[in-house]
Amino acid sequence: MSQPINRQVRLKSRPSGIPQAEHFEIVAAPVPELREGQVLVRNIYLSVDPAMRGWVNAAANYSEPVPIGAVMRSFATGRVVASRDPAYAPGDYVTGMFGWQDYAAVHAASIDRKIVERDLPLSTSLGVLGLNGVTAYFGLLEVGQPKAGETVVVSTASGAVGSCVGQIAKLVGCRTVGIAGGAEKVRLCRELFRYDEAIDYKAGDLDHALAAACPEGVDVYFDNTAGSITDAVMKRLRPHARVVICGTASISAWDPPPEGPRVERHLLVKRARMQGFVVLDYADRYHEALEALAGWIREGAIDYREEIVDGIEHAPGSIAALYRGENLGKRLVRIASESG
C-alpha cells in the first residue's frame, strides 16, 4: 500500500475563551516512523470533550497548555497498525491520548488501555466506557458520596458525563434531578437517562423549578456548568451537602474570572463542601470504574447516547459546538472505518 497521509488538526492560535474552528488548521503530515518501544495507532474515533477548552488556554490548569503549532491533544480510539512494543500487536484496539490526527506513534505509557469489551460498540470507549463514564463514576461516588434516599442534582444532565452521573446515582438509590437546556434534552433526561425530575433551565424561573423538584433540598450537586445554574442550586443545599465541581461549561472565559454571588455563607451555614475534581487523579483505579460501567451497560441499567459525525474536517469546530449545547449525546468524530 502506498504511504498514507497523516492529517493533523493543529492549534493555530491561542483562544482566550472557548476554542473556535478558526483556532485550528488541518495539515497533511507524513505518517511518523516508529521508534523502539512505540506503537503506531490508526485513529478511528476522535473525542470532543469540554475539558479541551482548558487544554488550549494559557491560564493555570492541571496540564501544560497545548503549544501553538502542535497537534490538538485529545482522547482517541484506534487500531494498532504496527508495534515495536511487545505488549501491543497489530489489530489491537486501543484508546488513549492520541490527538486529533489520523496516525499517532505513541509509547505504551500514552495508551490508556487495550479495549477488551468487544461485545460493546467501539465508540463507547471514548464515552460511557471511557473518560466520561469514569469521570461520572469517581466524581459522583468518591467526591459526591451519595447515599440512598438523598437528592442528587446534575447540571448538563443529558451530556456525556451528566447522563451517566444521573444513572449511577439512581443505582445508588438516590432521587435524581437533571438540569438541561431545552425540551429535547429534558425529554432525554426523563425518558432515556431515568431522572426522576428534569428541569429546562432555559424555560424560565429556575429557582422556582428547583424548589418544586427538590422540596427537601439538595444533598449532592454534580456541577458541570458553574454560573447562574450553580447559583440557583447553592441556595437549596441541605446540611452537609456535597458540590462536585467537574466542569464550568457556562463560563465563556475565566480571565478575568467572572463575578457571582459569594458562596461562603451557603457553605458555612449548611456545613457544605464544594470540591473540584479531575478524573486524571484516579488513573490507577480506572479499571474498577470500567468494570462496573461495562456491567451496568450490559444489564441495561445505564443507557447512553452518541452523536457521531464523519470526517476530520468536523473536529476544529466541535468544541465550540459542544459549548453552544448543540449535541444531544457524546460527540465523536469518526475518521476511519472500524475494520480498517
Add this chain to the structure above:
Amino acid sequence: MSQPINRQVRLKSRPSGIPQAEHFEIVAAPVPELREGQVLVRNIYLSVDPAMRGWVNAAANYSEPVPIGAVMRSFATGRVVASRDPAYAPGDYVTGMFGWQDYAAVHAASIDRKIVERDLPLSTSLGVLGLNGVTAYFGLLEVGQPKAGETVVVSTASGAVGSCVGQIAKLVGCRTVGIAGGAEKVRLCRELFRYDEAIDYKAGDLDHALAAACPEGVDVYFDNTAGSITDAVMKRLRPHARVVICGTASISAWDPPPEGPRVERHLLVKRARMQGFVVLDYADRYHEALEALAGWIREGAIDYREEIVDGIEHAPGSIAALYRGENLGKRLVRIASESG
C-alpha cells in the same frame, strides 16, 4: 441577702447585618425561680463571638434566630448558686449557653461542662479552652487536615479562633502565615502566636504579600473573613488544597449576598475543597479537644490573649466592635467577681 436583680441584655430589634448597640436594651428582671432539674448560674464572664451576628439575623442559619424581646443568646461562664439537679452543686464553675444576663436558670442540658482546669484562668473557658479553641481544633484538624510541611494560611490570624489555629498548625509541623489588620495585630501574630509570616492586609498589595509569604502556594486556608482576603488566597491554592469556611467577618450583610470572583475554576483546576464548618457538629467530641488544648496551654505551646471589659453595659456594642476589628484578643465582658 436581699433578692438581687437580674440584668438582661435583650434583643430589641432585628439587624439586617451586624448588630449594633442600639439593637439591644438592658432590662432589670427578677432572678428566675428554680424548677426541678434546673441549676441557677450566676454569670461571671459573658462571651462575645462573631457567630452572634448570625444568631440574631433572620436569614437561614444553623440555629433559630433569637426572638425579639428575648435575652441575647451567648456563651457565658459562671458559678452555680443553687441547684435542683444532683449533678451540680453551689460553688461549681460551669460554662454554657447562659445568655447575656446576670442569672440563668438552666437545665443540665444547657450546661456545656463543669470547669475542671482550675489551675488555668476561669476566663479561658470562653476562649482558648472554650468554643474558640475547640473551633480551631476541629476546624483545622478535621476539616483542614494539615500535614507536616504544608503551608497553612489563617485570616483574622490574631483573633480568638485564628490565633489558636495558627499555633495548632505549628504543632502539626506546618508553616504558618497569618493575615491580620494593622501593625499591632501583625506583631502579635509574629511574637505571641508563633506565625512564620504575618501579613497586614490593610498595608497594601495583599496579592504580592501572599506570593512572597507563600512561594509554594497554600495547602490549607482557614478562613474567618470571606471577601477580598479570601479572593486573594484562592488564587494561590496548591493542588488538593483545603479551605475551611469558619466565618465571614468581612461581609457586612448576606442579604442579598454580595458578589465576588467565582471560585469554581480555582477549585476545579486545583482539585481543591472548600468546606463550611460549624463547631456544634462536634459537640460529642469537645472533651477530646479541651484535653489537648489544656495540655498545650500548660506546656506553653499555645499562647492566648484576652481583652476583658467590666460591666454588662459593654455587652450591647461589643459585637459591632468585634467586626470593626477593635479588639486585640478574645473579647469578654466581666459582670461579677470570680469569687462571688
